Amino acid sequence: MTEGPCADNGQSCQELALPDAQLQYWPEWLNAKDAAFYFQQLLDELEWQQPELRLYGRSVPIPRRQVWMGDAHCSYRYSGVSFEPVPWHPLVKQLTEKLNQQTGHEFNAVLLNWYANGEDHMGWHSDDEPELGQSPQIASVSLGEARWFELRHQRLGMQLKLMLQHGSLLLMAGDCQHFWQHRVGKMAKAQHGRINLTFRKMIKIAK
Numbered sequence: 209m210t211e212g213p214c215a216d217n218g219q220s221c222q223e224l225a226l227p228d229a230q231l232q233y234w235p236e237w238l239n240a241k242d243a244a245f246y247f248q249q250l251l252d253e254l255e256w257q258q259p260e261l262r263l264y265g266r267s268v269p270i271p272r273r274q275v276w277m278g279d280a281h282c283s284y285r286y287s288g289v290s291f292e293p294v295p296w297h298p299l300v301k302q303l304t305e306k307l308n309q310q311t312g313h314e315f316n317a318v319l320l321n322w323y324a325n326g327e328d329h330m331g332w333h334s335d336d337e338p339e340l341g342q343s344p345q346i347a348s349v350s351l352g353e354a355r356w357f358e359l360r361h362q363r364l365g366m367q368l369k370l371m372l373q374h375g376s377l378l379l380m381a382g383d384c385q386h387f388w389q390h391r392v393g394k395m396a397k398a399q400h401g402r403i404n405l406t407f408r409k410m411i412k413i414a415k
């Protein structure tokens with residue numbers, strides 16, 4: 209891992225050199241006070257959902273709460289369920305604009321996940337839905353309790369884990385979603401809540 213100015217916003221950024229992926233991590237993308245403000249507002253003001261997905265022929269509620277938010281055309285399909293976006297919350301819009309300015313990307317939708325405690329989790333997956341295009345850029349902002357974010361290479365068997373801190377930003381790019389899977393496993397010690405926002409750019413595909 210190298211430390212250096214991987215963006216010109218003057219914040220410390222770590223560049224993770226991995227095969228088949230580009231990862232950049234800003235541990236303090238938001239200061240602790242702002243991050244706490246965003247956490248509390250989003251927790252209180254969003255209508256958190258716990259949809260059921262079909263897994264092995266059964267309907268199972270997801271082990272966390274979520275909100276799918278974005279521009280009106282950004283509907284999203286995964287595990288056999290289609291999600292229509294809710295309109296932008298002004299604070300999330302602010303974060304999107306800050307990100308787009310810093311990265312030069314055009315994120316237009318975000319999946320917010322709320323992990324109420326260490327039991328809540330997200331299993332191994334890649335964000336490789338067709339609506340995300342060839343080499344999806346995913347920006348992940350974490351608020352609240354720090355949790356392990358694990359990555360595994362699907363062919364090389366290589367694994368690593370990163371503790372995603374309160375206020376941090378992780379940018380996943382390159383072939384990351386083709387070759388790697390990621391997850392947030394259960395963490396017995398985690399007593400408090402965490403909100404994660406994964407910003408995406410959805411493209412329109414002909415149906």
Ligand SMILES: O=C(O)CCC(=O)C(=O)O
Pocket residue numbers: 319321330335348357372390391392404406
């Ligand atoms: O909570 C996290 O850090 C990961 C979220 C994630 O992988 C996703 O929303 O696709």
Ligand SMILES: [Fe+2]
Pocket residue numbers: 333334335390406
């Ligand atoms: Fe993901």
